[in-house]
Amino acid sequence: DTEVTQTPKHLVMGMTNKKSLKCEQHMGHRAMYWYKQKAKKPPELMFVYSYEKLSINESVPSRFSPECPNSSLLNLHLHALQPEDSALYLCASSKRLASSYNEQFFGPGTRLTVL
């Protein structure tokens, strides 16, 4: 399996809901990433995990809570989101923390709409 998968593909939630996004890879990669992408804009890094430990948090609001339960899985827990959080959420993975030798592989994304 050489892909990063993400579920669900689409998610609509209210501002009081709690939901989770899921990302999975079986390539043996030990670095995993969450990005947020608004329409016609580049991806913005949110979180980086390396060997299941949080390595980078780009000052993301606490209503987004990442979790890496094992080396293949990455979750993003959502609570009390705002309409401006509506975006495409991308997961990526690489063998190790990214460098020229460690290509980042991206998932197809979860399209999130907050009402």
Place this chain on the structure above:
Amino acid sequence: AQRVTQPEKLLSVFKGAPVELKCNYSYSGSPELFWYVQYSRQRLQLLLRHISRESIKGFTADLNKGETSFHLKKPFAQEEDSAMYYCALSGETSGSRLTFGEGTQLTVNP
């Protein structure tokens, strides 16, 4: 601070014509430069990285440290090259952060 600039949001060429997508960067140190491509309804994928100096799908890109540029070129554009192209930068002082440019939407007309 590191920054990537792609001056053209939209670029339109005819099939068979040469194409150049511009990318300039700002970084104090040795940068690592990449080109990512996103075809319609497909996931973001790596096209080129400067360290490998390879040609992928006919595209090449040369890192010019003097001009701080990493332009993407193809001598004869094909319709299937139509996509969004992002230039991205990383480096030893940025950890694992990839900084993306705003992207250039390339359209190759028949």
